[in-house]
Amino acid sequence: MDKVIIAENLSLSYKEFESIISKANFSIDAGSFVFITGASGSGKSTLLKSFYGAIAPRAGQLMVGGVKMNKISTSKLNFLRRHIGVVFQDYKLIKEWTIEKNVMLPLIISGYTKDVSGSQVQKLLGHVKLIHQAGKYPPELSGGEQQRVAMARALAHNPILILADEPTGNLDEYSSQVIWNLLEGANTQLKTTIIVVTHHIPSEITVPYKHYHIELGNIHEVS
Amino acid sequence: MKSLKNHLSLIVALFTVLFAVQIYVAVDRTIAAYETHLKNDYSIIVVSNKAFTPVEFKAMDTLIDRSEAIATDQVLDRLQGEMTKKNLDLLKLTLPKFYRLYLNRFPTPSEIQNLQKRLQKNPAIVRVEGYAQTHDTVYKLMLLFKDVVQVFSIAIAAVTSLLILKEMRLWQFQHSERMSIMALFGAPVWLRSAVLFRLAIVDAIIATGILCLTFFIIAEYGWMDILLQTVGIKIELFNFIDDSLRSLLIALGVSIVLTLTIVIGNEEEE
Numbered sequence: 001m002d003k004v005i006i007a008e009n010l011s012l013s014y015k016e017f018e019s020i021i022s023k024a025n026f027s028i029d030a031g032s033f034v035f036i037t038g039a040s041g042s043g044k045s046t047l048l049k050s051f052y053g054a055i056a057p058r059a060g061q062l063m064v065g066g067v068k069m070n071k072i073s074t075s076k077l078n079f080l081r082r083h084i085g086v087v088f089q090d091y092k093l094i095k096e097w098t099i100e101k102n103v104m105l106p107l108i109i110s111g112y113t114k115d116v117s118g119s120q121v122q123k124l125l126g127h128v129k130l131i132h133q134a135g136k137y138p139p140e141l142s143g144g145e146q147q148r149v150a151m152a153r154a155l156a157h158n159p160i161l162i163l164a165d166e167p168t169g170n171l172d173e174y175s176s177q178v179i180w181n182l183l184e185g186a187n188t189q190l191k192t193t194i195i196v197v198t199h200h201i202p203s204e205i206t207v208p209y210k211h212y213h214i215e216l217g218n219i220h221e222v223s
Numbered sequence: 224m225k226s227l228k229n230h231l232s233l234i235v236a237l238f239t240v241l242f243a244v245q246i247y248v249a250v251d252r253t254i255a256a257y258e259t260h261l262k263n264d265y266s267i268i269v270v271s272n273k274a275f276t277p278v279e280f281k282a283m284d285t286l287i288d289r290s291e292a293i294a295t296d297q298v299l300d301r302l303q304g305e306m307t308k309k310n311l312d313l314l315k316l317t318l319p320k321f322y323r324l325y326l327n328r329f330p331t332p333s334e335i336q337n338l339q340k341r342l343q344k345n346p347a348i349v350r351v352e353g354y355a356q357t358h359d360t361v362y363k364l365m366l367l368f369k370d371v372v373q374v375f376s377i378a379i380a381a382v383t384s385l386l387i388l389k390e391m392r393l394w395q396f397q398h399s400e401r402m403s404i405m406a407l408f409g410a411p412v413w414l415r416s417a418v419l420f421r422l423a424i425v426d427a428i429i430a431t432g433i434l435c436l437t438f439f440i441i442a443e444y445g446w447m448d449i450l451l452q453t454v455g456i457k458i459e460l461f462n463f464i465d466d467s468l469r470s471l472l473i474a475l476g477v478s479i480v481l482t483l484t485i486v487i488g489n490e491e492e493e
């Protein structure tokens with residue numbers, strides 16, 4: 001089976017002699033659904049960052065989508081990022097853009113025409129139940145709504161890999177339900193690889209999944 | 224409202240740079256026009272024992288544009304009654320020739336001296352009057368004026384460029400969040416900074432427009448014309464094709480270079 005992510009003796013840290021993740025070995029199959037759990041501050045977000053190239057491996061090897069992440073060039077990284085959809089813990093929506101344009105961002109970057117991206121955005125806004133908020137700006141939306149916008153944006157360009165950092169962190173029941181449905185849908189229908197960082201695995205999940213746990217810098221497979 | 228304020232400060236700064244450059248150009252033009260004016264009035268008197276043709280004079284120095292013989296007949300005619308015909312003829316033969324030399328441009332004082340020396344090397348030439356003394360003062364004043372204006376406009380342009388740079392840092396700060404989010408989705412640098420470039424280009428065009436309008440008003444009311452007429456010259460203060468094109472290029476150049484430094488600076492911070 002194809003591997004989307006391969007880590008060999010991967011160590012991650014922000015400062016030279018500290019270690020957030022140390023000598024981790026794991027691989028993630030293409031098309032799988034993966035949960036990563038761990039206490040807060042254990043390094044879950046840091047691990048996700050290494051997957052989209054926001055932090056380089058301190059030591060060891062990391063391959064994402066067949067691309068070596070050690071000393072990756074800017075153009076290669078940009079190319080890789082255009083095939084990844086990230087849902088950030090703090091949403092990272094562009095405040096001065098409308099909801100519609102925020103969702104369109106990956107499509108603008110990939111150079112789709114207005115027609116194509118327009119209809120794709122309408123479809124996604126329908127999925128996240130935000131059609132009527134399309135013209136509003138992020139600060140005018142509730143936390144749950146902003147999280148759903150971030151979800152729609154991560155799906156917009158049909159990425160091969162979705163990285164979601166606590167996508168239902170402190171959301172209402174309704175928003176959580178919408179987000180889990182979307183992630184499951186992308187995984188089953190589009191065979192998108194999904195990696196979700198979360199405190200606990202939701203009971204609603206119906207697809208088969210893998211579960212990794214981070215503790216004291218080590219990553220081990222739970223199930 | 225906040226973005227309008229940002230626009231305004233860049234536009235004002237760009238306008239100031241353009242205005243300084245235009246003043247520099249206008250002074251340059253005024254002095255050139257004044258030099259032509261002086262050149263037309265200015266001539267050197269040469270006294271020689273031998274007749275020279277205009278071609279011979281021109282061959283003596285490249286500075287010499289044309290020459291004309293000063294007619295001595297008038298003077299001699301006046302003497303007619305007081306002298307015998309025979310003496311007059313004798314005088315005519317011994318009288319040196321007088322020439323007036325016109326130059327092809329307004330010379331510097333040292334150029335006059337050099338020219339004077341070169342002409343005097345010719346044994347037939349008895350005397351050269353360059354009027355270097357009177358010429359000197361006017362010219363030195365003019366050069367002083369030119370230097371002052373030039374230093375002034377360069378200083379203004381430099382200070383304003385620094386202001387623009389500071390302004391753009393502010394922009395970068397405001398836009399950095401959006402730019403970094405776009406980077407996370409794989410947007411190349413040019414796409415991330417497209418907004419900055421668009422703002423810079425729009426502001427450059429607006430600043431040039433305001434400059435054209437300003438000079439149009441100055442030209443329309445003719446304040447400068449009246450002033451310059453008193454010294455007998457007429458210049459084109461603002462050429463609406465050449466000057467506006469140059470101003471636009473300068474404004475675009477300044478704003479694009481500054482945006483580039485910011486974008487490149489931002490890239491390195493990542």
Ligand SMILES: Nc1ncnc2c1ncn2[C@@H]1O[C@H](COP(=O)(O)OP(=O)(O)O)[C@@H](O)[C@H]1O
Pocket residue numbers: 014020038039040041042043044045046047
């Ligand atoms: N940008 C950063 N610079 C330095 N240290 C950081 C940075 N981000 C996170 N950390 C530290 O790295 C550790 C792991 O953080 P993080 O990956 O965010 O944990 P989690 O997402 O599991 O809560 C924490 O101790 C945190 O303080």
Ligand SMILES: [Mg+2]
Pocket residue numbers: 044045046089165
């Ligand atoms: Mg986190």
